[in-house]
Amino acid sequence: MLVVACGGDQRDRTAAMPTADRACLVHAHQSEMHGAQFQPTQAVRRTTAPLAPIEVPPSAIAGKRTSGRTSIAPDEDTRRAIHIAGVTRTCPWFRICLDPSGVPSHVDVLRTSCFPRYDGQIVDTILQWRYSPFEINGAAVAVCTSVVLCYSQR
Numbered sequence: 236m237l238v239v240a241c242g243g244d245q246r247d248r249t250a251a252m253p254t255a256d257r258a259c260l261v262h263a264h265q266s267e268m269h270g271a272q273f274q275p276t277q278a279v280r281r282t283t284a285p286l287a288p289i290e291v292p293p294s295a296i297a298g299k300r301t302s303g304r305t306s307i308a309p310d311e312d313t314r315r316a317i318h319i320a321g322v323t324r325t326c327p328w329f330r331i332c333l334d335p336s337g338v339p340s341h342v343d344v345l346r347t348s349c350f351p352r353y354d355g356q357i358v359d360t361i362l363q364w365r366y367s368p369f370e371i372n373g374a375a376v377a378v379c380t381s382v383v384l385c386y387s388q389r
């Protein structure tokens with residue numbers, strides 16, 4: 236068994252070592268070493284891969300948007316398709332990830348509007364949004380959160 240210790244966080248790792256953003260200590264436990272007396276500690280050096288984005292609640296970044304419209308109406312063809320389908324309200328959900336500078340790095344559809352063209356239009360618009368950097372302990376970090384955008388028509 237390998238135990239990875241990063242800043243006090245210890246997790247079992249049975250697969251290959253994950254990429255680490257800071258130096259981590261790897262301890263090989265003799266119980267998994269078939270009786271060998273192997274207990275050295277080796278440092279795993281920082282790589283160029285960034286930390287995974289931190290999941291935050293929508294309220295954490297709600298006031299940090301500096302540009303971009305949240306009222307996103309579908310184009311005329313999609314409005315017509317929504318009307319023909321008898322839908323009066325749709326509320327698709329998206330997962331948005333921001334890089335440390337506050338620029339959306341990617342957007343995933345978590346729950347579709349049931350109108351793919353409209354979902355694509357929303358994703359394109361979200362990718363144009365800009366946020367002030369999200370900081371933890373004074374350092375800008377990448378974050379992800381969910382966004383719900385509702386559209387209603389009669």
